[in-house]
Amino acid sequence: MAEIKLDSLIKSYGPDQVLHHVGADIEDGEFIVIVGPSGCGKSTLLRMIAGLETITSGEVSIGGKVVNGLEPADRDIAMVFQNYALYPHMSVRQNMAYGLKIRGTPKAEIARRVQEAAEILEIGAFLDRKPRQLSGGQRQRVAMGRAIVRDPQVFLFDEPLSNLDAKLRVQMRLEIRKLQKRLGVTSIFVTHDQVEAMTLGDRLMVLNGGYVEQFGTPIELYDRPETVFVAGFIGSPAMNFLPAEADGGVVTLANGVSLPGAEGVRGKITFGVRPEHLVPDAAGPIRVQVQVFEALGANTLVHGVLEGTDTELVVSLPGHETPTPGDVLCYAAPGEHHHLFDAESGARIAP
Amino acid sequence: MVEKRPGFTIVAHIVLIFGVALVALPVWITFVGASHDGARMLQAPIPMWPGDQFFENLRQTFFGRGLDGSRTAPVWMMMFNSLVMAMMIAVGKIAISLLSAFAIVYFKFPFRMGFFWLIFITLMLPVEVRILPTFEVVADLGMLNSYWGLTVPLIASATATFMFRQVFLTIPDEMLESARIDGAGPMRFFWDILLPLSRTNIAALFVILFIYGWNQYLWPLLITTDPDMMTIVVSIKQMLEASEQTPQWNIIMMTALLAMVPPIFVVIAMQKLFVKGLTETDK
Numbered sequence: 001m002a003e004i005k006l007d008s009l010i011k012s013y014g015p016d017q018v019l020h021h022v023g024a025d026i027e028d029g030e031f032i033v034i035v036g037p038s039g040c041g042k043s044t045l046l047r048m049i050a051g052l053e054t055i056t057s058g059e060v061s062i063g064g065k066v067v068n069g070l071e072p073a074d075r076d077i078a079m080v081f082q083n084y085a086l087y088p089h090m091s092v093r094q095n096m097a098y099g100l101k102i103r104g105t106p107k108a109e110i111a112r113r114v115q116e117a118a119e120i121l122e123i124g125a126f127l128d129r130k131p132r133q134l135s136g137g138q139r140q141r142v143a144m145g146r147a148i149v150r151d152p153q154v155f156l157f158d159e160p161l162s163n164l165d166a167k168l169r170v171q172m173r174l175e176i177r178k179l180q181k182r183l184g185v186t187s188i189f190v191t192h193d194q195v196e197a198m199t200l201g202d203r204l205m206v207l208n209g210g211y212v213e214q215f216g217t218p219i220e221l222y223d224r225p226e227t228v229f230v231a232g233f234i235g236s237p238a239m240n241f242l243p244a245e246a247d248g249g250v251v252t253l254a255n256g257v258s259l260p261g262a263e264g265v266r267g268k269i270t271f272g273v274r275p276e277h278l279v280p281d282a283a284g285p286i287r288v289q290v291q292v293f294e295a296l297g298a299n300t301l302v303h304g305v306l307e308g309t310d311t312e313l314v315v316s317l318p319g320h321e322t323p324t325p326g327d328v329l330c331y332a333a334p335g336e337h338h339h340l341f342d343a344e345s346g347a348r349i350a351p
Numbered sequence: 352m353v354e355k356r357p358g359f360t361i362v363a364h365i366v367l368i369f370g371v372a373l374v375a376l377p378v379w380i381t382f383v384g385a386s387h388d389g390a391r392m393l394q395a396p397i398p399m400w401p402g403d404q405f406f407e408n409l410r411q412t413f414f415g416r417g418l419d420g421s422r423t424a425p426v427w428m429m430m431f432n433s434l435v436m437a438m439m440i441a442v443g444k445i446a447i448s449l450l451s452a453f454a455i456v457y458f459k460f461p462f463r464m465g466f467f468w469l470i471f472i473t474l475m476l477p478v479e480v481r482i483l484p485t486f487e488v489v490a491d492l493g494m495l496n497s498y499w500g501l502t503v504p505l506i507a508s509a510t511a512t513f514m515f516r517q518v519f520l521t522i523p524d525e526m527l528e529s530a531r532i533d534g535a536g537p538m539r540f541f542w543d544i545l546l547p548l549s550r551t552n553i554a555a556l557f558v559i560l561f562i563y564g565w566n567q568y569l570w571p572l573l574i575t576t577d578p579d580m581m582t583i584v585v586s587i588k589q590m591l592e593a594s595e596q597t598p599q600w601n602i603i604m605m606t607a608l609l610a611m612v613p614p615i616f617v618v619i620a621m622q623k624l625f626v627k628g629l630t631e632t633d634k
C-alpha cells in the first residue's frame with residue numbers, strides 16, 4: 001500500500017536539464033500514465049522513481065518515506081522493461097524466483113508465489129522453458145510475472161507493450177488494466193501512445209520537453225486541455241487549431257469569417273475545435289475546402305483547408321460520406337466545444 | 352556456392368584433398384616414425400608405412416628415463432608440467448580478464464579510461480619484447496624452476512580483456528538494472544548473470560589459450576633449468592641436440608605425437624560449446 005509523492009524533481013545531465021520541477025501526488029492504488037513524445041523525459045522520470053537514475057534535486061517518497069538514497073532493491077518496487085530484460089539463461093521459473101531467492105525467501109514460499117503468479121498470468125505451461133523459447137507476448141507475461149511475484153508496493157512499466165503487434169497490444173493493455181485493479185498496486189506506466197494512455201490511466205501526466213504540461217484524468221485532459229500541446233496530443237484525430245483574433249465575444253478567423261465566442265477575450269488567439277465536434281450546417285461559419293477523405297467504416301475523416309487560407313483542418317463525420325475533393329462544406333462549431341489558447345504562450349484562456 | 356557443374360565439383364575436391372594432404376603429411380610421417388625402431392629410422396629412405404614398434408616406443412618414451420645424454424625427464428612428467436602450465440595460463444588469463452573487463456565495463460572509478468589504455472598498451476609488449484626485465488623479476492622473486500615462474504608472467508591478457516569487454520557491452524543495460532531491482536549486488540550479478548551469459552565465450556577462449564599455453568617455447572626454455580620442470584615442447588628441441596649421439600628419431604617422433612594429444616582433446620571436448628559460442632545469439 002503506497003502513495004507516491006514527487007516533489008519538484010529535477011534531472012540534469014551535465015549542463016542539460018532534461019526534467020524541470022516535476023511534481024505529483026499519486027494516491028494508493030492509482031494507475032498513472034506518463035505520456036509524451038519521444039525524448040521528453042518519460043523514461044528518465046520513471047527510472048528516477050525506480051532508483052536507476054540519480055536525482056539531481058527534489059524528492060521522491062514512496063509510502064510516506066523519502067527514498068532518494070535507497071537502492072532500487074530497497075524501494076519495494078518492480079519494473080517491467082520495454083525489452084523485458086529476462087535473464088536468457090534462466091528458465092521462466094528461475095526468472096520469476098530470482099528476486100525472491102536473493103531476498104532469502106524460503107523455498108516453499110517461492111514455489112507457492114511463482115505458482116500463483118503463473119496461474120494469474122496463464123503461463124503455467126511454460127515455467128520450465130527458457131525465454132528464447134517463448135513468443136513476444138509470452139515473454140511479456142513472464143516479465144509481468146516477475147514483477148508480481150515480488151508483491152511490491154509499486155509497479156513501474158516502461159513502454160512494455162511497444163514490442164507487440166497491434167492486436168496483442170490491445171489485449172495486453174486490457175489485461176494489465178484488469179490485473180492492476182485486481183491487485184490494487186500503485187502503478188506508473190510510461191507510453192508515447194495516447195490511446196494506450198487514455199485507456200489505461202486513472203490519471204495522465206503529459207510531459208513535453210521535461211515539463212509537466214498537465215496532470216489529470218483522461219476526460220479532464222480531453223475536455224479541458226490546459227495547453228495547445230495537450231490539446232493536440234490527446235485525442236485522435238488531433239484537435240484543429242485555427243489562428244484567430246478575439247474581440248470580446250467575436251472570434252475572427254484568418255479568412256475573415258467571424259463566429260460568436262470568446263467572451264471577454266481580446267487579441268491574438270489559437271482557436272481549437274476537435275474534428276468530432278464540427279457539425280454539418282449549411283449556414284455554418286467554418287467553411288472547409290475538401291482535399292481528401294478517409295472512410296474508416298464507422299466514421300469518415302474529411303481532410304481539407306479552411307476556405308481562403310492554407311490552414312489544414314480535419315472533420316470527423318459519422319457514417320459513410322463521400323465528399324468530392326474541391327467541394328466546400330460548411331460546419332458549425334458549438335460554443336461549448338470551443339478551446340481558446342493564447343497565441344503566444346499556448347496556455348488555455350477560455351472558456 | 353550453389354554451382355551444379357560436375358567439373359567444378361571435381362576441381363574443388365582436388366584442391367581440398369591437396370590441402371588436407373599438405374596438412375596431414377607431416378603428422379603421418381611423425382606417426383610412422385614413432386612406430387619403427389631406432390635403427391630403421393636412420394636408414395634411407397625413411398619408411399612411409401607404419402612399423403610394429405609403436406607400443407614399445409610408447410612405453411619407452413612415456414615411462415623411460417628419457418634419452419641418454421639429453422638430460423630430459425620422462426615424457427609423462429613433462430606432459431604433466433605442460434598440462435599444469437597450460438591450465439594455469441588458460442584459467443588464470445580467463446579469470447583475470449573477466450574481472451578486469453567487469454571492472455572496466457560496469458564500474459565508474461577515477462582514471463577508468465587511463466586503466467583501459469594501460470591494458471591496451473600491454474598489447475604492444477608480449478613476452479618476447481620484455482623478456483630480459485621479466486626474467487630479472489622472476490629470478491629475483493625466486494620463481495625460476497617453478498610453476499609460478501612458468502605461468503605468472505604470461506597470465507595478464509589484454510586480448511582476452513577486450514574480448515570480454517566486447518561480450519559485456521552486448522549485454523543490454525536493462526539486464527543489470529533488472530538484477531539491481533531484484534536485489535543482486537555486483538558480485539552476485541557477476542556470478543549469476545555475467546558468467547553464465549559469457550559461458551560459450553569462455554569455452555572458446557579456453558581452447559585458444561590452452562593451446563597458446565601448451566605451445567609456449569621461449570619462456571619455459573629460459574626459466575627452467577631443472578629437467579624435472581621442463582615442458583614437453585621444449586624437450587623435443589633438447590632431444591634433437593642430445594650430445595654425443597645420433598638423434599633417436601623413433602623416440603623424438605613419439606614425443607612429438609604425444610605433445611599433440613592434449614590440445615586435440617581440449618578441442619574435441621570444447622567443440623560443441625565453441626561452435627555454440629559462434630552461432631548462438633542468446634543475449
Ligand SMILES: Nc1ncnc2c1ncn2[C@@H]1O[C@H](COP(=O)(O)OP(=O)(O)OP(=O)(O)O)[C@@H](O)[C@H]1O
Pocket residue numbers: 013018036037038039040041042043044045192
Ligand atoms: N545518459 C544520458 N546523458 C545525457 N542525456 C540523456 C541521457 N539519457 C537521456 N538523456 C536525454 O534525456 C532526455 C529524456 O530521455 P528519455 O529517455 O527519458 O526520453 P523518453 O521520453 O523516454 O523518450 P522515448 O519515448 O524515446 O523513450 C532526452 O533528451 C535524452 O537525450
Ligand SMILES: [Mg+2]
Pocket residue numbers: 042043044
Ligand atoms: Mg523511453
